[in-house]
Amino acid sequence: MVTCLEPTEAISPSRSLQSLTKLATKFPRLIPPEELDQLDDEWRAILYSRDKLQSCVNKTPVEFWISVGKITDGFGELKFTVVSKLMKALLVLPHSSACVERVFSEVNLVKTPTTNGPTVANRLLARQHLRRNEKNCHTWTPSKELLNSVQSGQCHSRYTTRLCQKATENVVTFYDVLDGTN
Structure with a gap:
């Protein structure tokens, strides 16, 4: 159709x-x-x-x-x-759920019976970061900014702020496509 x-x-x-x-x-x-x-x-x-x-x-x-x-x-x-x-x-509808299924597979790789939701989410974020930068846990060196964020407890809030900004950009793009301004 x-x-x-x-x-x-x-x-x-x-x-x-x-x-x-x-x-x-x-x-x-x-x-x-x-x-x-x-x-x-x-x-x-x-x-x-x-x-x-x-x-x-x-x-x-x-x-x-x-x-x-x-x-x-x-x-x-x-x-x-x-x-x-x-x-x-x-x-603008998603044509596949393959990316979601990949995330569920990754969740199964990083979770254990004792891990909670935020821990699993943080592990997934770490894996994605390493993959994007073509590194692995043996070859990656964290930046001083990241170490400071982790020590001060701001690492997760820094990520969620960026995530909210990207989500807002995506919503704007979605509505631009619908009304033809983009």
């Missing part, structure tokens, strides 16, 4: 999905039921805008659907608000 995200598939007269209702109902929080008819109308109308979209067909799916969302009619009104909203939302 998600082949409809591909630009060439979206503007093809012989596309595999004639209606997006079935796909949209799998994600009821994205498109409310009262907008499903408009969604299908817009999906069919994309074929009539093929000339305008031909220049976008070689773009990435994200760029393509942002371009679709900016197309206006003769009155200057946006023509494809619902279909572009659905497609952009589908594009």
